[in-house]
Amino acid sequence: MHPTKNYIYYDHTTSLCNECLFPISAKIIFEDNKVFLSKHCPTHGHQKVLIADDIEYYKQIRNYNKPSEYPLQPHTKTQYGCPYDCGICPDHEQHSCLTLIEVTDRCNLTCPTCYASSSPHYGRHRTLEEIEKMFDIIVASEGEPDVVQISGGEPTIHPDFFKILDIAKRKPIKHLMVNTNGIRIAKDFEFVKRLATYAPDFEIYLQFDSLNAHPLEVLRGEDLSVIRQKALEHLNQLNLSTTLVVTLQKGLNDHEIGEILDFALGQKCVRGVTFQPTTISGRLKHFNPATDRLTLTEVRRKIIEQSTVFQPNDIVPVPCNPDALAMAYALKYQDCIQPLTHLVDPELLLNGTKNTIVYEQDEQLQEYVYKVFSTGNAVDTIQEEFKQLLCCLPNVSGAGLKYDNLFRIIIMNFMDAYDFDVRAIKKSCVHIVSKDGKVIPFETMNLFYREEFKDRLEHIRSRILPQNENT
Numbered sequence: 367m368h369p370t371k372n373y374i375y376y377d378h379t380t381s382l383c384n385e386c387l388f389p390i391s392a393k394i395i396f397e398d399n400k401v402f403l404s405k406h407c408p409t410h411g412h413q414k415v416l417i418a419d420d421i422e423y424y425k426q427i428r429n430y431n432k433p434s435e436y437p438l439q440p441h442t443k444t445q446y447g448c449p450y451d452c453g454i455c456p457d458h459e460q461h462s463c464l465t466l467i468e469v470t471d472r473c474n475l476t477c478p479t480c481y482a483s484s485s486p487h488y489g490r491h492r493t494l495e496e497i498e499k500m501f502d503i504i505v506a507s508e509g510e511p512d513v514v515q516i517s518g519g520e521p522t523i524h525p526d527f528f529k530i531l532d533i534a535k536r537k538p539i540k541h542l543m544v545n546t547n548g549i550r551i552a553k554d555f556e557f558v559k560r561l562a563t564y565a566p567d568f569e570i571y572l573q574f575d576s577l578n579a580h581p582l583e584v585l586r587g588e589d590l591s592v593i594r595q596k597a598l599e600h601l602n603q604l605n606l607s608t609t610l611v612v613t614l615q616k617g618l619n620d621h622e623i624g625e626i627l628d629f630a631l632g633q634k635c636v637r638g639v640t641f642q643p644t645t646i647s648g649r650l651k652h653f654n655p656a657t658d659r660l661t662l663t664e665v666r667r668k669i670i671e672q673s674t675v676f677q678p679n680d681i682v683p684v685p686c687n688p689d690a691l692a693m694a695y696a697l698k699y700q701d702c703i704q705p706l707t708h709l710v711d712p713e714l715l716l717n718g719t720k721n722t723i724v725y726e727q728d729e730q731l732q733e734y735v736y737k738v739f740s741t742g743n744a745v746d747t748i749q750e751e752f753k754q755l756l757c758c759l760p761n762v763s764g765a766g767l768k769y770d771n772l773f774r775i776i777i778m779n780f781m782d783a784y785d786f787d788v789r790a791i792k793k794s795c796v797h798i799v800s801k802d803g804k805v806i807p808f809e810t811m812n813l814f815y816r817e818e819f820k821d822r823l824e825h826i827r828s829r830i831l832p833q834n835e836n837t
Contacts, residue, residue, distance in 0.1 A: 379392050571608075
């Protein structure tokens with residue numbers, strides 16, 4: 367009898383060595399009811415990385431790929447192969463659903479966890495001329511960008527911050543966000559009132575990692591609980607649309623997921639929560655990859671286990687990049703919350719057709735809408751009142767609905783060298799405009815394209831190019 371291996375070989379991809387970041391072949395295997403990348407580097411040996419703890423969900427995401435939507439123009443040529451030609455090169459398979467502009471390297475914190483290694487004395491502020499050029503690069507690539515996020519560092523400390531917002535508002539951007547730690551929002555209500563003048567189509571992307579002191583001290587270097595509460599008090603007072611952003615680390619704050627969701631649902635201004643498992647990039651203290659990593663499926667499972675609202679069929683892959691993104695989508699009104707994602711027609715979603723959810727499809731939802739909005743027609747279509755924040759999320763129609771009634775959960779897994787899968791990287795839809803005017807996927811930016819990685823990237827390219835020339 368032939369010997370049997372203790373795993374099932376499922377698929378094959380190209381990954382990276384955890385140590386040297388050189389491209390290496392990787393098997394995708396099922397073992398112990400989990401999914402692993404099994405890869406071998408000639409220099410650093412065998413590496414085995416957990417990439418999912420839910421085999422059935424992992425197999426399902428392969429069916430959630432929709433036709434690629436490409437940028438209006440590429441910015442680089444394909445020469446070395448993915449991920450060494452960013453970007454965006456003609457070999458990339460997805461346009462920018464969300465594009466970040468880092469207006470400053472500096473920050474008023476020095477977080478132990480920071481993908482950009484920002485601090486009060488690191489780098490510099492971009493000039494207004496540089497920033498406007500970055501906006502113009504996004505517009506040239508996207509035409510009408512879906513979402514642009516002003517980021518850093520900490521963007522609110524830029525001396526020309528409101529001039530930056532004015533520039534952004536002159537561009538054909540559908541939805542503008544400010545990525546912030548909330549310190550200035552907490553300390554200066556006049557600042558917040560001025561922020562509110564940029565609504566609608568404007569949102570605060572608020573760092574919010576925990577409701578407890580210890581995780582904040584580990585992730586941010588200090589207890590920011592009071593800052594977070596005061597910031598939300600100001601944002602609630604003006605009902606300024608806000609997304610809470612939670613950096614997750616296994617054993618540190620992942621037990622709080624349900625509590626954070628319940629808290630978010632009770633905040634007038636909050637439109638959703640984005641959960642981001644810690645990725646190995648930038649400045650990363652107090653993190654052991656062997657014990658502290660969280661996969662997307664682990665986060666999804668914990669949401670289901672800890673939430674009283676969301677069920678498994680409410681959290682589905684996002685078709686523009688299903689390996690890295692999952693979403694839940696719901697309506698809320700006061701203390702009521704009604705998940706919607708299970709009503710989305712997958713066939714329309716995967717064919718790239720905008721799917722309009724109508725209430726006649728579900729008696730419970732229809733009853734909810736009648737109860738909350740007292741509407742006699744459950745299928746009134748007023749699309750413009752409900753804004754979309756990702757290109758493949760469904761439209762929602764209904765009398766009396768506004769953006770205030772939206773609540774969404776996004777799980778955003780930014781791959782690093784450990785779980786790198788070239789198939790998913792080619793579909794990355796969260797991009798950063800670099801200092802030299804390229805549009806680069808978030809993941810590869812933090813692996814190869816920041817200034818401090820220049821020598822490493824050139825070393826890898828020098829090893830790849832002779833191989834390409836020989837073939």
